[in-house]
Amino acid sequence: MKKTATSLLGLALTAGLLSAGSADAGRISASLLDQAKRNVTTPVGVIVRFRLPDTGQGRAAFKTLRAQLQGAIAQLGPAAGFVNGALKQTGAELWLDQSIFLKLTPGQARVLASLPIVEEVFENFKVQVPRAVALSSSSAPAGTPWHLQNIGAPQAWAAGFRGQGIRIGHLDTGVDASSPELAGKVAAFQEFNADGDKVASSPHDTEQHGTHTAGLLVGKTVGVAPDAKVLSALVLPNSEGTFAQVIAGMQWVLDPDNNADTNDGANVVSMSLGLPGTYQEFVNPVQNMLKAGVIPVFAIGNFGPAAGSTGSPGNIPDVIGVGAVDQSGNVASFSSRGPVVWTGAYTGTFVKPDIMAPGVDITSSYPGGGYGSRSGTSQAAPIAAGAVAVMLSARPGSSLDIIKQALYGSASNAGSKNNTTGYGTINLPGALAKLGVNAGTQPAPAPAPAPAPTPTPAPAPAQPTGPSGFTLCATENSKCNFSGEKQVAFGTAGKYNTANKTNGVECNVGTFGDPASGQAKGCFIRDVPQTQQPTPAPTPRPAPAPTPAPAPTPAPNTSKKPSILLIDDDKGQGADVTANLRDAIKANAAPGSAFVIDRSRGPIPLSEFTKYDVVIWATGEQYEGTLDASDQAVLTQYLAQGGRLILTGQDVGYDIGSSSFYRDTLKTRFVADSSGTVKFVTSGALGNVAYNLNAAGSAQNQYYPDVISNIGSSVVAATWGSAGANAGTITAQSIRVDQNRGRTAQKTQDVRGLVQSIATQVIGNVLGSIFGQSQTPQKAPVQKVQAQFAQEEAGAIVLNDAGKYRTVTMGFGLEGLTPTSRSELLKVTLNWLMR
Structure with missing residues (x-):
């Protein structure tokens, strides 16, 4: 029956709708369009968003949005009957987003996108929560926890404002309603599946994250608004979900009984999930939430400390985006920073975060009656949302603008805003005072750096001082x-x-x-000094006097190009590494001092390595047996004698990431099999430069660039996607179609190092089935929405200065860069090795 319905849709669309003018055509995501052009016929879950007027205000808008969505479906003409049938079988109405979820072939999605009434069509992309690790387990807190004292919650309670009469929307991994902290606090609970449909179940938490954040909202002893109630939507079961699930949960917390005439929905919504960057997909439902008068309080992200590291939806300009501070009022290193640049629904550069709240070592409830301590903007967001609930209980019906003015104007930055702390840390009594309510003057112990009772502008920070000779x-x-x-x-x-x-x-x-x-x-x-020495003035020029000969280990003068030995270890797999690296090495090596050895001719003795300043070991497209035990042993000996090594290859970590050589000698941790992106950005000693793999002129042989991180004293000097990116940004697919069927087959059976384990079937779909003639069912590319927890960096390059030796581990092959980029990166890398 499903095949018949799908066929009918194809006929209806093809017969009647192909005449839609291109000027009026809707938008289709690039990946769907690509699949349609390749005639992929396997149905995928898609979101079909309609182009509808958006004029409703207040909670009555919910009824308008539903009616408009039904009207849009009726306007689909020949396709309307199928769409309604599909909605009853496997679809869902996402009225808050003015969209529907359907399962269509990419070709059908392409034709549907051409209708004038369709705004856009995109995949129902995956969302995912990184596994959180409790900092500690503990018993119920003795006394008032520091995070409540920090924002002045006890003073607000003493004045009689505890969130009474307020409902808070809570979208997370679920909730344990039987927790002593939450007994009687969960007004309603609803679980949703990947298609956005309701699932019948009793309140439960599939992880610990949801119970922890709910406790910070309304917990008896750990919550900011203990007399408020939560409407909890389980949208990330077992820490994974989809866009449709999140939107279905958002609209449910706004109108749980699906009846706009009853006022049973949330007054404020707390969400601790997000994707780094700006995602237009979240804007439409958030704007409809705002028009209904509901206040969104979202985590800004754990992608800091770099500038421009915020995540969606917390960085949407109109929402209250929350960053994290510790008990001393210092901004947490992981807390994301602004600015954020939006184009589309919003256009311009915006300052984010908006406000700060405690988010380091926060104790709250765990499932089963326990307690645990966690860190993240995941914790800061519900603390801020609880503060908003307290404010609403003091002045019911206050608009978003009024709440913002009171919250921002009373925070610790005394009315000024910046891209690190926003308006500063929450001062709940001060915010209530801005609403005309007396609840004391400031938080009790107020460990945050702030201020006296009368908020006067803070003195300008001391001007930093620089080293001699610098400006x-x-x-x-x-x-x-x-x-x-x-x-x-x-x-x-x-x-x-x-x-x-x-x-x-x-x-x-x-x-x-x-x-x-x-x-x-x-x-x-x-x-830059001519000597290229980074700090002190050079020692007197070594005159031809009998000064000691060059020290055996200390760095040679960087004005002298090094001698280089290239080990070609591609074993004949794919493009020849030597051919691609020869020019870059020749340009950066001392004249006549570069040499190549082909590893396939046999083991290389230690005596060969010690003749050269730097060894470059390149594995090309080889993905198993990259460095065998004898290779690792001789390299360890070479490094112990003061050697310098560059290890470059896309699958080295995948192959030997668990070895002692990789972890203990290179000080590198293998994180994931593929970056999912061709772009990486260097930092620190390698400069601030963006590079792209597989560009025209490169070997174009990169498929699975390793995602790596540092161990101990080593440092990440380049990250995938953007500067300072963390492991939460990693996707699970290769970065291009892999024609090596043997490698594809192996990886679908033995996928190592992903941020989270994904079922073999899914990995097979993502890494294997998208490749040409494969018959395995197609899956949309993986994109992740993460709860905001600090993650290790999504590294592309790790630098290890071990004192006696230095190593550079590249999670990709240098041959995958253009000749110019290859030479530039090799130059700065050699400068670091030799300084």
Whole structure:
């Protein structure tokens, strides 16, 4: 029957709807369009969003949105009957988004997108919550927890405002309603499946995250608004879900009984999930929420500390985006920073976050009656949402603008806003005072850096001081602009991290690290010394006097190009590594000092390595047996004698990531099999430069670039996708179609190192079945929405300065870059190795 219905839709669309003018055509996602062009016939779940007027206001808008959606379906003409039938079988009406979920072939989706009434069609992309680890387990807190004292919740309670009469929407992994903290606090519960349909179940938590965040909202002893109630939607079962699930949960918490004439929905909504970057998909439902008068309070993201690291939907300009501070009022390193640049529904550059709340080592409820401590903007967001609920209980019916004015105007930054702390940390008594309610003057212990009872502007931070010979270019969290190459020192008062940068740099700890924690830092610049030495003036020129011969281990002068040995270890698999790397090595090696050895001819003795300043070991497309036990042993000996190694190849971590050599010698952790993106951005010693794999002119042989991270003293010097990106941004598919069927087959059976395990069937679909003639069912590319927890970096390059030796681990093959990019990256890498 489903095949018949699908066929009918195809006939109806083809017969009657192909004449839609291109000027009026809706938009279809690039991946769906690509599948349609390749005549993929397997149905996939898609979101069909309609182009409808958006004029409703207040809770009555819910009724209008439903009616408009039904009207839009009726306007589909020949397809309307099928769509209604499909909705009854496997679809869902997402009226808050003015869209529907359907299962269509990519070709059918393409034709449906051509209808004038259709705004866009895109996949029902996956969302995912990274596994959270409790910092500690504990008993019920003794006394009032610090996070409540920090924002002044006890003073608000003493004045009689505890969130009474307020309902808070809670979208998460579920909730344990039997927790002692939450007994009687869960007004309603609803679970949703991947298609956005309701699932009959009793309240339960599929992880611990949901119970923890719910406790911070309304918990008896840990919650900010203990007399409020939660409407809890389970939209991320077992920490995974879909866009349709999230939207279905959002509309349910706004109108649980599906009757706009009854006022039983949420007054404020708390969400601790998000994707790094700006996602237009979230804008439409959020705007409809705002028009209904519901206040959205969302986590800003755990993608910091780099500038421009916020996540959606917390970075949507109209929502209250919440960052995290610790018990001393310091911004958590993981808390995302602005600015955020939007184009589309919003256009411009916006300051984010909006407000800060406690988010480090926060104790709250766990399923089964226990307690645990967690960190993240996941914790800060419900604390802020609870504060809004308290404000609404003091002044019911207050609009979003009124709440924002009171919340922002009373926070610790005294009315000023920046891209690190927003308006500052919440002061709940002060916010109530702005609403005309007396609840004391300020939080009790108020550990946050703030202020006296009368909010006077804070004194300007002390001006950072630079090293001798350098000029201040920019203060922390701003852009240092200059042309050409400069030496940049980041820090203050004798504590600096220094690197050569080209054509400007973001002045923040995400780029340079934090050499002077807690102090106002800046970027100071000077021309690059001719000697290329990063700090002190060079020692007197080594005259032809009998000074000691060059030390065996200390770094040689960087003005001298190194001798280089290239080990070709591609074993004949794919493009020849030597051919692609020869020119870059020749350009950066001392004249006549570069040599190549083909590893396939047999083991290489230690004596060969010790002749050269730097060894480059390149594995090409080889994905198993990349470095055998004898290779690892001889390299370990070479490094122990003061060697310098660059290891480059897309599957080295996949192959030997669990070995002692990889972890203990290279100080590198294998995180995931594929980055899911061709772009990586360098930082620190390698400069602030974006590179792309597989561009025209490269070997175009990169399929599964490793995602790696540092261990101990090593550092991540490049991340996938954007500067400072973390493992939560990783997708689970290769970055291009892999024609190597043997490798594809192996990876579908033995997928190592993903951020979270994904069923073999799904991995097979994602990594295998999208490749040409495969008959395995097609799946949409994986995109993830994560609860906001600090994650290890999504590294592309790890630098390891072990003192006696240095190593550079690249999770990709250098041959995958264009000749110019290859040479530039090799140059800065060799500079670091040799300095």
